[in-house]
Amino acid sequence: MAAYLAHYLVMVGIYTILALSLNLLIGYSGIFSLAHAAIYGIGAYASALVALKLGLGFWGGLVVAGAVGAFASALVAIPSLRVAGDYYIVASFGLQTVILTVFINWTSLTNGHAGLPGIPRPTVLGYVIDNPFKYVVLAAALAGFTYAVCHRLTHSAFGRTLRAIREDEIAAQATGKNVVLVKIVITSISSALGALAGSLYAHYITYINPTSFTLEESIFIASLVILGGTERLAGPMVGAFILLAVPEALKFLAIPDAVAAPMRQIIYGGLLILFMFVRPEGILGRARPGAKQ
Amino acid sequence: MLTRVILLVCLALFAAAPTAAQQAPIKIGAILPLTGSGASYGVWMKGGTEIAAEEINAAGGIAGHKLEVIYEDHAADASKAVNAMRRLVEVEKVPFTLTSYSAITLAVQPIGVQSKVVMMNGGGQSDSLANKDYLYNNIPVVSNEVDVLCDWLTKEKKLKAVVMIVANDEAGRNAAKSFRARFTADGGKVLGEELVALDGNDFRAQLAKLKARGGDLLFVSSYGRNVAIIADQAREIGIRIPLAATSWVLIPEVIHAKGTEGMFVTRLPFDAGSPFARKFKERYGTDAGFFAVQYYSATKIFATAAAAAMKQNGGKLDGDAIKGAIESVRTFDTIAGKLVFQPNHAALMDIEAGVLKGGKVQVEKLIKASH
């Protein structure tokens, strides 16, 4: 029972990192990316591969994941420099699909569908992190780090610039803000953090394969941000706590897995619709002033 | 007087307690393809396991303990299997689990090693499954079958040039690799290879590319439902050359598909008239297949090994004890004959080669296993 709870908390930690980093794009920059699972996956694969092939261990993997994620952010950033809004959403779908196809088909690197088993567990100062309770501490630390970075970023002049660009990109440009640079910076940070989550995931489950990084996963991460609330940093965390509780609750009802998996999705879908009616700004969000059409 | 009565009652309760309270059941896992494109295998695997467990319990269990199987569905998704394995190991604390599918088994094996849980695979055939710690395969690796198939096709059927359609996963790619190696060693040529998704349903583009390569044989290195679709679409698109495949394709959907008529196959021994097959048919309303026997055997092998282990270990049962028992017993009696675990942790079996005609395999050749 306690092990279940610990597992739940670790997953909340991982998804908090994902949701906070995605919120930098969706909530603060108006870049509605549905490719975050691909970034998550890039981090996971990068970390797993340097651990398995170069013997680098978790912390090395974490750093590499962050760096690779930051580079990969260019894929996310470039379309955002050309288009926004609905165009961008479709572009991010495309990006997600391309990257997933690479995970599946670049078999000499990623081992394709067979995935990468036997990823080594993290060690901290000689202690091996090998049970869920120790992972909770690690996950909490990384989530805390992510929160701190996002907080610094959004409560600064840079954060104000971000919001200006989100509200009206053309006006922001007119007042001399370097929109291109800002977008590149924010996507880099968002992707680096998302990749960190991937590294943690890989070294927790000790196995990764492409099915963890699909469009469905991207939509789920976006749901955490939307339902939790985009305006406040704690919003995505609340979203993670609540939405991750759904599959655990379903387990208690002893529903067969073949039904439980789609049922979980039905609940998520239903929640999205419900929230758009009753509380579109999310649980912790602030209602946006003046409804635009 | 009253005190004596109370004491006597307490003594009686104490005496009765060990027999009244059940001995803790022995729990094992079974990670099977219960849903998805391989659900046909799951029906066989689960059925075989269930019948075996029932027979074991009816005969008194394992050293007096009931056997309880915890079924988990991997649906051909290794992530689900990994989660299932962690649940089985961390929460249910099983000392042993059945697994299936090559990639699935490879994904969960490191967890078994780390937690000292023995795994037995009755269905996956990738060569990479051999020589893995804590993992035993009561089925031959695919290269054994591929070798028989290639030799027969080149020498007896005089086929020289092959094109291959390959499932893009561990098992499919591994079998294709073995086939390519043996076919070329036998003097044949491989003209082309196309990868397809295991759960896909439209292979016309890949089949069209293979058709353009020519050849006199199409090797289908895939399994589950998509083999039937591949065969039908191949015929639809005008591919007239014969198909070939190994035993894992022999599920009802494939056997009865239009496109598989005349397919060359290898087959592992299965007695459709055995009492087990009849019992299976009665209970589940569908014909048993090779994999049903496999998992029946695997469960029975576990029971034998566990009983031996508990005897050695004074009634305690854990993964290392089971592993030791399997290694020392080594030869097990199964309803399909003697099964010997080789030093590489895989098994050898007789292999038949034949042609699929009218929903039945017409056997033309038998290669006996050399132990």
Next chain:
Amino acid sequence: MDLLLQLLATGLVVGSLYALCALGWGLIYGTTLHFHVAHGAVFSLAAYFAYVGQKLLHLPLAVAVVAAILAAAAAGLLIDLLLYQQLERRGAFRTSLFIASLGLLILTENLLAIVFTPDPMRMDIGVLDTSLIIGPVFVTYLHVLTVVLAIGGYLALVVFLKRSRWGQAIRAVSSSPEMARTVGIDLKRVHLLTYAIGSALAAPAGILVAMDVGAEPFRGTRFVLLASVAVIMGGIGSIPGAMLGGLFLGLLENVGIWQLPSEWQSAISFGVFLLFIVLRPRGFFGRKVQSAEL
């Protein structure tokens, strides 16, 4: 050469399916500016309506198909009436409509997965399954029917938009909702009609795929994605663009793997699309793109 011709034929068939979806989605988006991802749900529903009609209600195939198209049109209309219009009444942002649409797509497809299982539900298509050999190219009558229906659907739509009163109303709303309202056009009615027609175009695509390889719950997501890609490549607001975009995408997917390994099919198609987005976001026939806000 034979191979290329075969791939062109397959590409034309697949492109026809994408074109039908794109025409429907593009019409809806151009007129309402709703990012209607639930179009994928209508696609999936249509397939299952046809399956249920034939296999469970034992209707003749043609009847089942027509009934399924009508049911899908109704479903699309209801989605606008009960979801989007209700949200708009409450002053919802366009983002909220998109998210609700996404929620509906996820909900519908997973409900279908529970009711029908994720396994493909096959239909009996009788004579349509027969192979037709045209030179070196092998297709089935079903494939020919697919192309015919796509062309037919396109022509019917073009004629409807040009000639009929309601078609002109839709065009008016599409080009400027404000002006349309000023001249007395009932926007809500036009929206409903647009959804019905758009859904009636996607439905045959879903049904034809189901007739070919069986109905599956999650296929709609992939198709609506590709429809939106096709519409952007063709140019938002352009009906010929959507048709061309769909056909182009289908051809790209199949001819793209003529020389390149087939497992990279999706990467090739979407890779080209991403290039498009960066180099020519307005697509073939669209107007120049400002930063379109969400």
